[in-house]
Amino acid sequence: MEPTAHSQQEASTPSSMETAEDLAFKLNVAVRDGNREDVLELLEKGADVNSKAESGWTPLQSAVQANKEDLVWLLMEKGACPYARKDNGGTAFTEAAIAGNVNILELLLDCGLNINDHDDNGFTAFMEAAWYGRKEALKFLYSKGANVNLRRAVSEEKAKLHKGGATALMDACREGHFSVVKTLVQEMGADVNICDNRGRNALIHALKKGCAKERYESAVSIGHFLLDHGVDVNSKDECGKTALILAVEMRSPDLVKALLEKGEIDIDDADEKGNTALMVAVEGNDYNIANLLCEKGARTDVGNLIAIANRKRACDMERLLRQYNARLVPETLKDWEPNSKRWRDQLKKLYKIYRPMIGKLKIFQQIQQRIQNTSQGGIYLGLHGGTEVAVRISRSTEGDKEKTFFEQCGNCEHLLKLFQFEEAGGYIYLCFPLWEKNLEEHLQEPEDQMDYKDALRMIFQAVRELHSLGFAHQNLHPSNFFIDLGGKIYLADFDNKRKLIEGNKELVNSDLEALGRLVLYVLRGGRKPLQQVSTEDLAANSPDYREALDLVGSLVSHDERGLEGLSKHPYFWSKQTRFKFLKSIWNKIKDLHDRKAVFQAPNATESFPYPSWTKKIDEDVLNIMKNPRKGGPFRYRNDVIDLLRLIRNLDEHPDIRISNKIGDHAEYFLKLFPALTIYVYNSLRQNPEYSHFADIQALSL
The missing domain is CATH 1.10.510.10 (Transferase(Phosphotransferase) domain 1)
Incomplete structure (x- = not known):
């Protein structure tokens, strides 16, 4: 017997015993368990193929995560939406990249998904494949146009906290996927020197977790590989640690040696606590690395190295340090208070910690010390000979051009001036008076x-x-x-x-x-x-x-x-200047034969804004001015000429009755006739014959 339309409708509607939420929960469980029969049965009962479980997971996303290709096809045939997002903005496409399933990636791409689409944390499918070491998925996505050097996009709030900005290469380095790193660089042209929003490049990401036993070998291999491919060795992590310091923390003498052989690294650079690579080696009682650093010229007169060695009961280390002229000298630092209010805490921190000096400049290129971002790099706090400065760092070639420009500003009152500059290691450090x-x-x-x-x-x-x-x-x-x-x-x-x-x-x-x-x-x-x-x-x-x-x-x-x-x-005129200007105009025009011509500029487009001004002004004031104590009554006309006449007469011949009534004359008239000043000024300025009347310098105001 054929089912009726009514029975078909009942089959597709949740039973009274099971709610839509129940069916949705069961559908997701069935998908995760890979139970095709249960999935079909639940869909027949009316379970929503696009329902969402906890954290916004849809059945399709669950099927992709479970790597169940047959269920992915089934759910798509039943109307599953490939664009649906989890609570974190992730899609089935990003899940397929995590799973590394090229077939599912291809299926979803055919639905029209944007290959560079990302979740709320900025992760694209390409980044996910790199993070989880899914090389085949990575190659497939690259062949379909994935952006290799795309930086992680995050919200404005997260960007202010310096989150985001990482690339797929950084992700692969961080997770220790050496083969993926090689593929990204050698086959896909990944840029090894892009930095994330905390200023960290791929090398820093590779070494950050290198101390962990299971990551050590891959971190060392990736480190050497990146060094061979021109990575910048002067990048730092969020705590100001250089690649050299991180390599010392990893206790990798081979990597330390390779970094030093680059010849570009500052062996005495220090982190936010003032620790140099040698200090870290002494603190870790790593004699071999400490010896290597000393041989390469690391400073032994900072950080009280002997005291650290003594505390560690490291006699060999102490002898090594003394061999390189280390001394036990208690460091005393006088108290110092910056002039800056806004940058006070960071300046005091900079003052107290050890930093290798660049000429007379003390600077720490760390996020907390960065006071402004520009398209050409950051501006950092600095102390030049004890003076608080803002420091711009540039390659010498570009920096010389900037220096030349800022030197031209030396005699200008409101252009930023160059205070001092230093040069070192191919960089120029331009120092400016610090702003708040x-x-x-x-x-x-x-x-x-x-x-x-x-x-x-x-x-x-x-x-x-x-x-x-x-x-x-x-x-x-x-x-x-x-x-x-x-x-x-x-x-x-x-x-x-x-x-x-x-x-x-x-x-x-x-x-x-x-x-x-x-x-x-x-x-x-x-x-x-x-x-x-x-x-x-x-x-x-x-x-x-x-x-x-x-x-x-x-x-x-x-x-x-x-x-x-x-x-x-x-x-830019003050209130008194405006009023004095209006007063002065009557004195300029009173003896002219045709006063109206003064306010009739050939190309004037603005008419007098107060054609009934006698009705706006205080009646008692107008009556007093109409009937001066000497002479007969005077009748003021509703034009700009007589308004200027009244303003001049009232102020030149003060009357206590008027002053008691209106108070300050300038305040009263400018408030009552706010458009008068600019009307008079423009009328005069636009009239070639009388434009000199608008020159306030000539009026000695």
């Missing part, structure tokens, strides 16, 4: 108050100074403006985006446009991203609203006044 925060950081700190007008005045001057040197900045981002303890702002270009102007007005115009956005960003208090701010974000009730609006418009429209002229814009 950049502009972006400052604006995002609610407790930090800023005089926006004064800040923008300094910013304008900085850009003017750069242009006067013949350069356009091309990257006027708030992170490139630095603020010192005294609140002074300096502009720098650590990303090397600047360009020689050489008559190219477009470069100057692009800086003006960027400056317009920066003005809005500052006036918005940094509460909105730079690229998203607009004039709509300005507070219309701000006393400087009209002036700020005009200033931004002038910058964006590449106003002919340029930065020199716009630096004298009414936005």
